[in-house]
Amino acid sequence: MSDALLFQSAHEIAAAVKARRTTAHAVTQAAIAQIEATDGRLHAFTDRTFARALAEADRVDAEVAKGAALPLAGVPYAVKNLFDIEGVTTRAGSKINRDNPPAAHDAFLVGRMRAAGSVLLGALNMGEYAYDFTGENVHDGASLNPHDPTRMSGGSSGGSGTALAAGMVAASLGSDTNGSVRVPSSFCGLFGLKPTFGRLSRGRTFPFCASLDHLGPIARSARDLAILFDALQGQDVEDHAQLRHSSLDATAEIGKGIGDLRIAVAEGYFRSQAMPEALAAVDAVAKALGAFRTVTLPEVARARSAAYVITTAESSALHLDRLRKRAADFDPDVRDRLLSGAMVPAAWVIAAQRFRTWFREAMRAVFRDVDVILAPATPFHALPSGTKTITLDGIAMPARPNIGIFTQPISFIGLPVVAVPVWLPGAKLPIGVQVIAPAWREDLALRVAWHLERLGAVSAPVAA
Amino acid sequence: MSQKADASFDAEAHADHMAKVMDLSVLPEWRATVVAHLIATAAAAERVMSFPLDDHVEPAPVFEP
Numbered sequence: 001m002s003d004a005l006l007f008q009s010a011h012e013i014a015a016a017v018k019a020r021r022t023t024a025h026a027v028t029q030a031a032i033a034q035i036e037a038t039d040g041r042l043h044a045f046t047d048r049t050f051a052r053a054l055a056e057a058d059r060v061d062a063e064v065a066k067g068a069a070l071p072l073a074g075v076p077y078a079v080k081n082l083f084d085i086e087g088v089t090t091r092a093g094s095k096i097n098r099d100n101p102p103a104a105h106d107a108f109l110v111g112r113m114r115a116a117g118s119v120l121l122g123a124l125n126m127g128e129y130a131y132d133f134t135g136e137n138v139h140d141g142a143s144l145n146p147h148d149p150t151r152m153s154g155g156s157s158g159g160s161g162t163a164l165a166a167g168m169v170a171a172s173l174g175s176d177t178n179g180s181v182r183v184p185s186s187f188c189g190l191f192g193l194k195p196t197f198g199r200l201s202r203g204r205t206f207p208f209c210a211s212l213d214h215l216g217p218i219a220r221s222a223r224d225l226a227i228l229f230d231a232l233q234g235q236d237v238e239d240h241a242q243l244r245h246s247s248l249d250a251t252a253e254i255g256k257g258i259g260d261l262r263i264a265v266a267e268g269y270f271r272s273q274a275m276p277e278a279l280a281a282v283d284a285v286a287k288a289l290g291a292f293r294t295v296t297l298p299e300v301a302r303a304r305s306a307a308y309v310i311t312t313a314e315s316s317a318l319h320l321d322r323l324r325k326r327a328a329d330f331d332p333d334v335r336d337r338l339l340s341g342a343m344v345p346a347a348w349v350i351a352a353q354r355f356r357t358w359f360r361e362a363m364r365a366v367f368r369d370v371d372v373i374l375a376p377a378t379p380f381h382a383l384p385s386g387t388k389t390i391t392l393d394g395i396a397m398p399a400r401p402n403i404g405i406f407t408q409p410i411s412f413i414g415l416p417v418v419a420v421p422v423w424l425p426g427a428k429l430p431i432g433v434q435v436i437a438p439a440w441r442e443d444l445a446l447r448v449a450w451h452l453e454r455l456g457a458v459s460a461p462v463a464a
Numbered sequence: 465m466s467q468k469a470d471a472s473f474d475a476e477a478h479a480d481h482m483a484k485v486m487d488l489s490v491l492p493e494w495r496a497t498v499v500a501h502l503i504a505t506a507a508a509a510e511r512v513m514s515f516p517l518d519d520h521v522e523p524a525p526v527f528e529p
Contacts, residue, residue, distance in 0.1 A: 302515055305508035312505050324487055327494075336494055340501035343482035348509035353523035355512050360524070401504070
């Protein structure tokens, strides 16, 4: 099989397998060849599960031959290495967790992917314990940006971005606590979905910050995101934060166009700290949608600050025993943040959690007047690897905690977001725009993203 | 985080005290970065805590007995 099909979207691959124009086995072999040819210089994978992949592919081919309806038949994918994979140790980007025994079972979402007919190629590099926006990892090396390997993939789901943009897989799963699906989607030029908080099970994945952790898919097409999202939905008693809510049929909804959706561009905070490319990307998307209204979100900087406080305190409490016993084994960039987080007074955290309630109500009020909000996903294109300091709105600040300034306030209250990839005229790097919808309305964000893709305003090509 | 922390907050003293309280070893070569992160978190907390909230605004933890 040529790379031509492997580099197409997941729904096109699945269609070819289901129509028996190719086999899942042939697609899997092509993915393995692509990983072996490119990953040595890009560092997307930390664990390869090729034997499992070939076995899964053969099972899919047998089921397709019997007429099974598998929405992701033969789609090669991989997961951030905080997802449990049976027989693989879940490292969560760390050195310390490598001492744990192999996982006894797959993560809930890995099971959903298998049931839908997709084929798991392995586990992907990530920032240690997900406390990261760069995709850099002192233990496994940095996952690099296939569009320019001197630059970051973005994190913390860095390998999830790298593997897709390099054409090693046709879909990946990541986690997003403050932006870790949307940042690599922006830097690597991909479609990323952070669903509503509580929508998808987090069962059998390694946590970062339970109050804010989400899981979600990344793909090279908005239609793929809808199919993946539909496949991933389902109730799991093991995730106590999963909320009982009726499932969506996003695949059925996605083609409905934008109709009379009230779409607004976020002003203020989201423009004053954005570099020209981020502003231009939002404006290009707004123009393509004919969206001329604007909206100022209330107290966004405070929302971002509250998420910052909750994240550092909660994650540090999770890692406290490891910080006491094995501090020297952490990635230094993560360790020092976690140590400081272990010193946070309780009153700061409670105040931040109370503000979360206030901000949720304020944003519900905003959504009475608009249906979808557009905002940059990152303030800039992918940064050069190793960048330690950035300057936004004239203020110098550390890069690692601040790449996610535009994503963090949105995930703080769990709103669903699709990051869409924009290629500005003449640009050599992509940049993402957040399409933000009200809680539980992933379908609206996906409809807008697919509409933009059909217009040609956004796209996610495999790196040349 | 760009906002300044409350001037009364002594991050170095707090870090030294809390390291003992929490039984954490902060090696001398780590201390400056830990303190810098604590200052950033204090600034974020100051931004949150300076916003008046009605007493009836409660946290929304996910817990179902």
